[in-house]
Structures are given as structure tokens and as C-alpha cells.
Amino acid sequence: MRLLTHNFLISNVKGTEKGYPLKIEADDVVEEPSPVNPAFIWKILPKLDWTVVRSASLSIADKVDPPLDALPEERPRPPGDYPDELPNDEVEVDPVLKLVHRILMDVHVINGNLICPDTSRVFSIKDGIPNMVLHDDEL
Numbered sequence: 001m002r003l004l005t006h007n008f009l010i011s012n013v014k015g016t017e018k019g020y021p022l023k024i025e026a027d028d029v030v031e032e033p034s035p036v037n038p039a040f041i042w043k044i045l046p047k048l049d050w051t052v053v054r055s056a057s058l059s060i061a062d063k064v065d066p067p068l069d070a071l072p073e074e075r076p077r078p079p080g081d082y083p084d085e086l087p088n089d090e091v092e093v094d095p096v097l098k099l100v101h102r103i104l105m106d107v108h109v110i111n112g113n114l115i116c117p118d119t120s121r122v123f124s125i126k127d128g129i130p131n132m133v134l135h136d137d138e139l
Contacts, residue, residue, distance in 0.1 A: 001108060001109045001125050001128050001129065001130050002104060002105060002107070002108055003053065003056050003057060003060075003103055003104050003107055003109075004044070004048075004104040004105060005130070006021075006022065006024065006052075006056050006109075006114070006130075007021075007048050007049060007052055007053055007056070009022055009114065009130060009132065010022070011116035011117075011118065011119065011121060011123070011132075012132075012134065013116060013118075013119045013121045013134060013138045014137075014138050014139060015118070015119060016116060016118045016119055017118050018117070018118060019116055019117070019118055019119075020052075020117070021049065021052040021055070021056070021117065022114040022115060022116060022117070022123070023059070023114065023115040023117065024056055024059045024060060024109060024112065024113075024114060025112050025113040025114075025115060026059070026060045026063055026109045026111075026112040026125075027110075027111045027112045028109070028110040028111040028112065029060050029063035029064055029107060029108065029109055029110065029112075030064075030107075030108050030110055031064045031065075031102075031106050031107050031108070032106055032108060033102075033106050034101075034105055034106055036093050036097070036098055036101045037101070038093055038094075038097055041097055041100055041101050041104070042078040042097075044104070045075060045076065045078075045100070048075075048104075050074075050075040053071065053100075053103065053104070054070075054071045054073070057070075057071055057103045057107075058070065060107065060109065064107055068099075068102070068103060068107070069099055071096075071099065071100065071103065072096060076094075076096050076097060076100065108128055109125050109128070110125070110127065110128050111125055111126060111127070112124075112125045113125060114130055114132075121138070
């Protein structure tokens, strides 16, 4: 499960007030580096709850090597009219943008749990897939 995915997951257990954000208890975390796509990161950033991105990254920061650096408190802002496509070899990508990409796209929680903040319901993560299916009595 990417941290990008985590940012959009919510608990729908009966009796849940908000069900968000889900706390991550990661057992296995891997990093799979991928090319940075600045246009994608700039477009997705406004849709994310930045506080949740920061807390999620801190919760698994020491599970990857090298450990994740802390994200800035303020959500990064694009520099003016950012081109949709940047040639990787011609333009230097901002270090904060690289870190955001690493956290959202490259870090994967393979096994662990997601915990509902309201009900303490545990949703398992197995082989990178969060199981958000509810039991009949939770509907």
C-alpha cells in the first residue's frame, strides 16, 4: 500500500464519527524507487490531507533505509506555471518534491495494520493490499 493510497482510505464501520485518518502499524515496508514525475506530484498535492501525509510518513520513517526525512509543515507550492512534462535530464527537481514523491509513490507498506481512530477497528494489510471489507455486524 502506498502512502498515497493511505491518504484516501477511511473507516466506514457503523458508529464511526469520522473514521479518518487511519493509524498505520507497519510490520514490513519496502521502497521501490521510481522516476519522479513532478507534474503528477504537483497535481495530486492539493487533493491530499497534508497533515495526514506528514504523520503517516513519520510513523514509518525508520522502517526504510535511508530513513525518511521529515516533510515541511507547509504543503509545497508549485513554482508558477509548472510545465506538465519536465525532461528528467534537463531540469533539476526540487529536493522537497523528490522527498514527497519518495513518500507517496516509492514507499510501500507490505504487511501491517490500519487502525480506525474512532472504533479501534483493525484493518489488515497483507501483501500490500489493505483489507477494508466490513463484517456484517459493522454495516
